[in-house]
Amino acid sequence: MGVGVEFLKGHGTENDFVVLPDPDGLLDLTEERVRALCDRQRGLGADGVLRVVRPDFGPWFMDYRNADGSIAEMCGNGVRVFVRYLVSEGLIPTGESTIGTRAGQRHVIAHEDGTVTVDMGPARVFGTSSTTLGAASFDGVAVDVGNPHLACVTTTPVATLDLLRDTPEFDAAVFPNGVNVEYVNVLGDGALRMRVHERGVGETRSCGTGTVAAVASWLHGTGQRTGKATVDVPGGQVSVVIEEDTSTLTGPAVLLARGELDQAWWDAL
Numbered sequence: 001m002g003v004g005v006e007f008l009k010g011h012g013t014e015n016d017f018v019v020l021p022d023p024d025g026l027l028d029l030t031e032e033r034v035r036a037l038c039d040r041q042r043g044l045g046a047d048g049v050l051r052v053v054r055p056d057f058g059p060w061f062m063d064y065r066n067a068d069g070s071i072a073e074m075c076g077n078g079v080r081v082f083v084r085y086l087v088s089e090g091l092i093p094t095g096e097s098t099i100g101t102r103a104g105q106r107h108v109i110a111h112e113d114g115t116v117t118v119d120m121g122p123a124r125v126f127g128t129s130s131t132t133l134g135a136a137s138f139d140g141v142a143v144d145v146g147n148p149h150l151a152c153v154t155t156t157p158v159a160t161l162d163l164l165r166d167t168p169e170f171d172a173a174v175f176p177n178g179v180n181v182e183y184v185n186v187l188g189d190g191a192l193r194m195r196v197h198e199r200g201v202g203e204t205r206s207c208g209t210g211t212v213a214a215v216a217s218w219l220h221g222t223g224q225r226t227g228k229a230t231v232d233v234p235g236g237q238v239s240v241v242i243e244e245d246t247s248t249l250t251g252p253a254v255l256l257a258r259g260e261l262d263q264a265w266w267d268a269l
């Protein structure tokens with residue numbers, strides 16, 4: 001590459017990210033630079049940024065940032081793109097490996113077909129709560145997937161929700177650090193449809209941790225502790241398995257471009 005800042009663009013079920021290789025941790029990734037990178041007019045456009053860091057000890061680390069510049073503990077779709085990048089660079093092998101996140105280390109499997117399976121850790125149901133969206137209200141299940149979720153199973157067809165006009169209201173006593181809100185329809189046994197309003201982003205076409213929360217909420221409502229489901233999101237489909245002490249997410253990961261940010265543009269931020 002030249003003298004600019006190297007980047008890649010990728011997505012997991014159309015939840016899209018700017019990937020910033022930064023093995024030695026030299027990039028000063030400020031909130032303003034994250035917001036500029038994610039801006040779909042003045043920047044590259046993305047739901048978030050994945051900075052790729054090689055710690056002194058431990059596996060490659062995913063420094064995830066939301067489009068508003070905020071930091072989140074975990075990003076399920078982001079991990080799949082992060083793994084796809086590391087495999088494409090020969091930094092981890094196809095097959096099984098481990099990566100680091102703010103929510104802890106995660107075991108991953110990079111499959112030959114381009115999909116990635118991520119051990120997402122436990123999907124911990126920690127209560128119930130409700131949310132309003134415009135004039136409508138929804139009851140949901142609070143789920144910790146490393147980051148906070150309110151997953152609302154509803155008979156209201158999720159396609160009818162206006163997530164551009166309306167922003168979900170939530171109980172700050174239950175979610176003091178904000179929350180990702182999922183709206184979930186049950187299509188059949190083991191088949192869900194979901195839309196999501198993400199903390200720090202807004203509506204996205206998919207949310208990996210959100211699909212885990214959606215399946216956990218569905219199982220909670222049917223009195224089951226374990227199970228599996230496919231989840232249709234606007235950006236595609238993923239598969240989720242909820243076990244007693246962990247959960248797994250499997251889905252596609254695409255790297256579509258590689259380039260260089262103009263150094264003067266970067267320095268001016």
Ligand SMILES: N[C@H](CCC[C@H](N)C(=O)O)C(=O)O
Pocket residue numbers: 015066071072073074075076077078147148180198199200201206207208209210
């Ligand atoms: N907005 C989320 C982080 C990104 C999660 C999502 N993109 C995923 O794939 O899990 C939060 O603030 O907790």
